[in-house]
Amino acid sequence: MWRFLIRRIVFGIVVLWLVATTVFLLFFAGPADNVARRLAGPRAPIEVVEQIKDTLGLDRPLYEQYFGFLGNLLRGDLGTSFISQTPVSTLILQSLPGTLWLVFGAAVLWMIMGVGGGVVSATKPRSLRDRTLTVLVLAGISLPTFVLGILMIYLALSVFPGTGLQPGPYISPFIDVGAFLSTMVMPWICLAVVQAAVYVRLTRGSMLDTMGEDFIRTARAKGVPERSVTYRHGLRAALTPVITQFGVDVGTLLGGVVVTESVFGLQGIGQLMIRSVRDGDLPVIIGAAIMAAAFIVIANILVDVAYSFLDPRVRLA
């Protein structure tokens, strides 16, 4: 177990180093003038371009810039935003709570809806409720998040104005729970609906596979109640692929729920990314990219650990 963990963590660090290198090359490789021009934007005056070249040391050889970049990264220094002159790490930390609340709230919702729906579907395949769920799943995966979001705002503002739900910036629940909920409920549902559809499908498929296995027949043969067979024996084993997907999804989303955050005007990592891309704020873009990758790497490690708990047949070596 420990050897496995250490190996995965070392491997994860190598992946992050590769990501950092790729991002660096993507933005800094090429003639200094081109790079400075790209950062300044096509309409910036030549003095600004020269100034950027100067402050960033774009004239230095590429390997020198690269090692400077890696050195700063190792010290946890992600640089300073061109636009707001704030350290990138501060900007990211400011935006993180909005994204964290959004993702975790939505994750709870979509796991309940998705796994619940999948189990309901799989215990009675081809029944009316299974077919109804299949149609709902198709609707869920076919609704683009930004369309669903705008639709929800439209409904909340013009059709059901009494609900008090409204789009708006993130407010900490420790300051004002009411305001927190009124801005968060819609993004939670919006994100969860799209995700839940995928999970219903995944859980259903996995449950159907598992319920045909020998150990389920054994459990039934020894007189375990059907309810217990479904949940204790079936669902537990069937959750393995669901957990994989869950880990990857949460990891990816923590790196910025770009669409949902923007549609609802929630200040999170996704909004920070959009803003920095619009402004050409390179340090923030690079910082956000590396952080997003780190979340995915960490999520993958956690998923592998979770395996060994869920499925007794899996032993980590």
Added chain:
Amino acid sequence: MSASLWGRFTTRATTGLRPSASRFPDLSTPVEARPEARPRMFSATGIAGLALLSFLAALAVLGPILVPWTAADRDFEAFLQPPSANHPFGTTASGGDLLVLTLLGLRKSLLIGFVVAVAATTVAALVGAFAGYFLGWVDRTLMWVTDLLLVLPAFLVVAVVSSGHDDWIALVVLLTAFMWMVTAKAVRGVTIVMRDREYVKAARFMGVPSHRIVLRHVVPNLASLLVADATVNVSAAILAETSLSYFGFGVAPPDVSLGSLIADGAPTALYAPWTFWWAAGLLIALIVAVNLVGDDLRDRFDPALRACA
């Protein structure tokens, strides 16, 4: 059957798929009662999806030609007007005809979606088949690249790089670059199973060069998997393109996409709903159609793939 979960875990690291005899439709065994009956290609829902998709494609190709307005036209007597005989979909705040704009957006989104899906699936087939056939360092290198691209935040990179290019071809290349990885892993898994089949061995012992075996014997036999995955990739590509265009990082003016139209219409959706709903409705219809076809193909060819890949 008892090996399936086990297989699912172990193969995640090694082959990506469990070896299963039923992965490909067995065309030698009749599906229906009569021995001469060929297996049906589509179910009722698949046919419905195909019909809707054909209709939308025809609309996208022919529509803009038949409408008397063009994308650049401005009707200075109708700003933000609801649908009328003159403008069946209404007009934008600057007097543009929404019917022609929506149809052009549909055309662009459909085109980008299809081109990206075909290109991404081609890349996936080549990378996966070469990695799975050669194994060893070829496999390790290709899978490193695959895993790295899976970790890179695609939206951010595509948004940054594409904002430097106004060309929609550049957008296609970028979207392709971030869309082939999952399919490649699935292809690799199937190839690892396939490389031990008799016909591949026979070709090898006959002295056929390896790259030729991959291109002539392995890839063609993956056709069913690839067709199903390409279709799923179409809806993913359309969603990715429209989301990027929604933020202004996708297709650049004067080109329009359903995503950019939805973004333009969203602020006025409350009091001028026609600026938003036509584009939104067509986008949903398009994705539903592609998903209906894709689900059908996937159920036919490969019921367990998504769960493992």
